[in-house]
Amino acid sequence: MQHTILLIEDKPGLRDTLQSLLELHQYQVITAANGEEGIHMATEHLPHLVISDIYMPVLNGYQLLEAFQAHEQLRYIPVIILSARSATEEVNLALEKGAAAYINKPFLFANLNASIQHLLQTTSGSAPLNL
Amino acid sequence: MKNGETTVSHDAVNLLNNASNIIAITSHEFKTPLTAISAAVELLAARLHTRQQMDAFYEKNLSRITTEIFRLNNMLDEMLTINSIMSGRMTLNKQIIDVVQLLTTLRSNYFADPEDTRSFELIVTGIPQGIYADHNQLNRIFMNLVGNAFKFSREKAPVVEVDFEPHQVVIRIIDDGIGIPENDLPQLFQPFFRASNVNEIAGTGLGLSIVKTFVQENNGTITVDSVAGEGSTFTLSFLYHSDSL
Numbered sequence: 001m002q003h004t005i006l007l008i009e010d011k012p013g014l015r016d017t018l019q020s021l022l023e024l025h026q027y028q029v030i031t032a033a034n035g036e037e038g039i040h041m042a043t044e045h046l047p048h049l050v051i052s053d054i055y056m057p058v059l060n061g062y063q064l065l066e067a068f069q070a071h072e073q074l075r076y077i078p079v080i081i082l083s084a085r086s087a088t089e090e091v092n093l094a095l096e097k098g099a100a101a102y103i104n105k106p107f108l109f110a111n112l113n114a115s116i117q118h119l120l121q122t123t124s125g126s127a128p129l130n131l
Numbered sequence: 132m133k134n135g136e137t138t139v140s141h142d143a144v145n146l147l148n149n150a151s152n153i154i155a156i157t158s159h160e161f162k163t164p165l166t167a168i169s170a171a172v173e174l175l176a177a178r179l180h181t182r183q184q185m186d187a188f189y190e191k192n193l194s195r196i197t198t199e200i201f202r203l204n205n206m207l208d209e210m211l212t213i214n215s216i217m218s219g220r221m222t223l224n225k226q227i228i229d230v231v232q233l234l235t236t237l238r239s240n241y242f243a244d245p246e247d248t249r250s251f252e253l254i255v256t257g258i259p260q261g262i263y264a265d266h267n268q269l270n271r272i273f274m275n276l277v278g279n280a281f282k283f284s285r286e287k288a289p290v291v292e293v294d295f296e297p298h299q300v301v302i303r304i305i306d307d308g309i310g311i312p313e314n315d316l317p318q319l320f321q322p323f324f325r326a327s328n329v330n331e332i333a334g335t336g337l338g339l340s341i342v343k344t345f346v347q348e349n350n351g352t353i354t355v356d357s358v359a360g361e362g363s364t365f366t367l368s369f370l371y372h373s374d375s376l
Contacts, residue, residue: 014167017174024177084162086208088224088266106166106204108197109173 003120004028004045008038008052008064009082018051021109027116035059039067042074049119050079051112054094065097078119082107151218158207158214165207169200205278209337212271213322216344223348227261227372228269230293230300237273249288251277257295263372268345275338276304276365283329284308284362302367311357319355328359 005027009015012033019029030045032038035052036059042050050068054061061081068074078100083090086104094102100123101115176193179185215221234253273291280289284306292303311319315326320343323336346353346367357363 011163011167014163014170017167017170021170021174021177024174024181082166084159084166088270105162106169106200109170109177 002026002028003048004030005116006030006032006038006041006045006047006050008032008035008041008050008056008061010034010053010056025113035061035064035067038064039071039074042068042077043071046073047077048123049116050077051116052079052081054081054083054085054090062093062097065094065099069098076123078123080112080115080119082112151214151220154214155211158211161207162204165200165204169197172196172200209341212341213337216341221348223265224267225263225265225349228264228266229259229261230269230302230369231255231259233266233269234273234291234293237270237277249281251280251289251291253291253293255293255295257300259295260300260371260373262300262349262369264349264351264369265345268349272342272345272367273304275342276367279338280304280306280308280363282308299368299370302369304365304367305362306364307362310359310361310363311355312359316355316357320353 005022007015007019007022007029008031009018010033015031015033019031022029030041030047032041034056038050038052039059041047052061052064059067061083065079065081068077068079075098079098080101080103081094081099082103082105083094084105091102100119103112103115172193176185176190179189212221231253238250238253277289277291285308287307290303290305292301292305294301294303309328311326312328315324315328318324319326320339322340324340325336343353349369351367351369354366355363356366
């Protein structure tokens, strides 16, 4: 079964490259350039997993996590946060707001993929998603 | 005249604050293009693999780019840390820390050099107890010392011994690397000092001065025993939470 991942990143260069890397690893990828667009795409497509940046225009990653938690269906979708900031307070804040994992930029794709695989395995079957 | 001096002093403080802010913002901003470069290198490697065009030459050089990206990232982290120490913005948030847990997490996340597949050996003795320290700073101390142990040795994997003694925990980071010449030992923890035998091994010379500052901030001690050509042992000690109150 092919999994759908929503990638939310405001830098087009990084977004395109990550999309290609994910597609090369057999994921179906949809993208958004900020949190607001991300919530819209997530509601419309109900992806299996979301990968999101934190510092983005319009609506940031923390606000996105809050909106996901408040949503009946989106709250069950695991969100991996990718961020250049590594202070414990920032990591804890994201985890408190519902992030399933926090990965520091720059990262090795193998580490991101291991996180994706782990979350897809642990959430499959338990999330009440009508996909 | 006095007013003039005050103005100059305010201007100098503002200038320093601005410079410090610029360093903090740009250091974080550098990480986005670094991430894009590193992802692009991995995409190239993945594409070469799937098309069965990957050979030893491509593999070695692509891996080298990734290694240098992470080296640059480590330098940025050191600059950010020194910047927050010097600007007085380093805030301490002490809590009870499980040292073994922190080292176990570090071991599973460690990827400073993708070309180096070794993992460090963790040996724990005694009954584990928590220490009262700042998580970020303790993590930085171990990342730096373990990172150095990998960087300056290429044969055996480094060893980290955690010995829970009656009143303190003693942590030894041991490597069989190039060691530190005796004449260099007194200056080892000074900012920008680099031992005379590091040759082409990259570094800023800031890492150990950060380690020393953080060890002191957390009421710990650090010593080093080293023989050039044979290896180094860095020994840290921290009082238990119950004994540090």
